[in-house]
Amino acid sequence: MAPKGFADKVAFVWKVADKLRGTFKQHEYGSVMLPLLVLRRMDAVLSPTKDAVLDQAVASGALKADRKTLGKAVGEGVDMLLKRASGHRFYSLSPLTFASMLQNDKELAEQLASYIRRLSPDAYTVMESYNLDDKITRMDRAGILYPVMADFADLDLRPSVVSNEAMGYIFEELLRKFSEMSNETAGEHYTPREVIDLMVELLLHGRTHAELTENPKPVRTIYDPAAGTGGMLMGALHGITQANPDAKVHVYGQELNAETWAIAQSDLMLQDTNPQQMAQGNSLTQDAFSGKSFDFILANPPYGVKWSSYAKPIVDEHEKQGFHGRFGAGLPSVADGSLLFLQHMLSKMKPTGSRVGIVLSGSPLFSGAASSGQSEIRRWILEQDWLEGIVALPDQMFYNTGISTYVWILTNNKAAEDRGLVRLIDARQLGTKMRKSLGDKRKELTADAIAQIAQLYGGAKTEFADDPKVRVLPREKFAFQRIVVERPLKRRWEVTPEAVAAAPFDEYAHLVGRRFDTERALLTEVSDLTAKAKKAFATACAIADPEAQVITKRNGKPEPDPELRDQENVPVPAGYFDLEEAGRDKALREAAETHLIRVVHPYVPDAWIDHTKTKVGVEIPFTRQFYMYEPPRPVEDIAAEVKELEVQIQEWMKGLGL
Structure with missing residues (x-):
């Protein structure tokens, strides 16, 4: 539940944004308002200890005695002393405040730029990523910098009035509103709130929720390798603290885009989180948290993004480290790196058990033939029995794409009753049309729909056995062997x-x-x-010539005819993944031979299977599992409708005098 009074603060900033009209386009509002909000919060937080910080800076030589002139560069030791003096993870070496800067409107732009440059290194790096200097110049030239700054100076963000938690809610709600306003590009970095709510609900369902509530002070870690603006991290954090207000939650993330990283970093900074926990860079090639594992791992990685431009370190890790690295199961097509993100996330699971949630397009479900990289990755996941379930979302749920999307939930600590099983939930029809579309987003999930999906997902195997939106299937259902059927050369x-x-x-x-x-x-x-x-x-x-004699090899066996060669998919036998390697080969051979006798030999009695060419593949044909046959309309009804239309057309023609 959002803290009391947070809506008033949101409404205040939203109203201030109206002053940007005409100077900035709507999709730029957030890149101005959010960094100013961060600056105002830091100004309010640092006010009580400002003199102590400046005194320490003078004593350390970082400032001259007049407090207005910078001294020597701040080293690591001095940086720690200044943070200790401020009582926070950031500080400012500027004697200015929002209130004092307003005393001279002609130098306001210069003073604001100076104020930003004198922030502590971590805080300055964040503000620099917003590219705020250009926006300050634009506001100054348009004559709106002073009124905007004056409004922010009136916004009371003191910690005694707005807690860190409340500040996080204010920032996240404004981020959501500005992201929806800029829906043309929002989908690249922003996941709709209801999708995050659903993922958190699925990650925390069942015994996971019970463990949180029964533990008096649980400590949990959350990680997002494609953090965007940090929405998923904050959503998971709030979900855990709502389940248990005494929970201690540590969030970690990594984001490639600099400005988006700055937004996520700002949110964490406003909640007094260590800035080292939000890294910038490509998590696939520059893993900022190598060797670290987490309780909850969730992400909405980019769909269909080519990874060929940075393939070398990934391929090297795959070839040199194998399963000791992150990509041992295989490499997907360079056209889509989604399954690279999934493997990276699975490598971050704790040995004692973690839960993973990821939003993917339909391609990772089935793309790639047997033995391809994609198929091998899916096969590895099923062999480990990590796939708990998949939920199909309605289409048109995201800001910049209308494609169908799926939420995968994985864990290395399945409940005993779920082992060997995968649950599929078809929520495609549970979306509600929005009154006003936002880019490609035309549907949303209501709170009731999320609750219904969670109930379907978390129900017992038999509870929803007859529900058309639920399938609970053995993992072998998604595996098959691709056999090669040969016929003799004649x-x-x-x-x-x-x-x-x-x-x-x-x-x-x-x-x-x-x-x-x-x-x-x-x-x-x-x-x-x-x-x-x-x-x-x-x-x-x-x-x-089918009537000609069979051509044989030197050993007397028939020579196969390449022109008559055929390939077929045969389901793997029940319990296949529970068998040892030798047992699997035997089971596959027996299943293939049974298929040959029952299905092939009645039509081609001289056919045989070349077992040396057999490949095992895995695909998850989600829509096929929920296909409902609809018989065609009776011919009589169609004919009657055609006659009715012909009569109507003739009446129209008469009306035209034809």
Whole structure:
């Protein structure tokens, strides 16, 4: 539940944003308001200890005695002393405040820029990522900098009035509103609030929720490798603290985009979180939390993004480290790195048990043939029995795409009754159309819909057995063996005009029309040719004939006909993933031979399976599991409708005088 009074603060800042109209486009409002909100909060938080910090800065040489002139650069030791003096993880070496800057409107832009430059290194890095200097100049030239700053100076954000938790809610609500206003690009970095709420609900359901509530002071860690603006981290944090207000929650994240990282970092900074816990960079190539594991790992990575431009370190890790690294299971197509993010997240699970939630497009469910990188990754996940369930979301849920999306929930600590099973929930019809679309987002999940999905997901295996939106299936249901069915090579040899048309075979034109039962008989007639020429001539004269004799190898076994070769998918037997490697091979062979006898031999009795070419694949054909056959309309009804339309058209034609 949001803290009391937070809505008033949100409304105040939202009203201030109206002053930007005409100077900035709507999608730019957030990049101005959010950093100013952060600055005002820091100004209010640092006010009680400002003199102590400045005194310490003078004593340390970071400031001159006049407090207005910078001294030597702040080293690590001095930085720690100044933080201790401020009582916070950041400080300011500027004697200015929001109130004092307003005393000179002509120098306001310069003073504000100076105020930002004198923030502590961590805080300055965040503000620099907002690229605020250019925006300050634009506001100053437009004559709106002073009124905007004056409004922010009137905004009371003292810690005694607004707690860190409340400040987080204010920042996140404004971020949501500004993100929705800039819906053209919001989807790249912002996940709709209701999707986050659903993911958190699924991650915390059942015994996980019970463990949180029964523990008097649980400590939990959360990680998002594609943090964006930090919405998922904050959503999970609030979900845990709502379950148990005494819970101690530590959030960690990494984000590639600098300005988006600054937003996420600001949110954490306003809640007095260590800035080292929100890293900037590509988590696939520059893992900022290598060797660290977490209780909850969740993300909404970018869909269908090519990773070829930074493939080398990923490929190297896969080839050199295997399963000792993050990508041992396989590498997906360079056209989509979603499954790289999933493997990275799974590598962050604690040995004692973690829960993972990820939003993916439909492609990772089924793309890639048997033995491809994508299939091998899915196969590895099922072998480990980590996939708990998948929820299909309604389409048109995100700001910059209308494609279908799915929430995967994985864990390395399944409940005993869930082992070997995967639950699928079809929530595609549970979306509600919005009164006003936001970019491509035209649907949303209401609180009731989220509760219904969570109930379907968390129900017992038999509780919703007849519900058309629920499937609880053994993991083997998604695995298959791709078998190669061979048929014997049957050939006869006939010398044709085409075969002898090319030199050096034209001298055998007298043989045109002759038929030979064996290749040897044909070659006897052209014994003076070289071995290479004989082979070419025999190939040119070979004709497929189902009535001809079977061509055999030296060991007497039939030669397979590549033109008649076929491939089929055969389900793996029940309990396949529970078997040892040798047992799996035997089970696959037996299942394939049974399929051959029952399905193939009634039509092609001489076929056989080449087991050396068998490949095991895994795909999750979600929509197929929920397909409902709808019989076509009766012909009589269609004919009657056509006649009715013909009569209507004739009436229209009469009205036109035709």
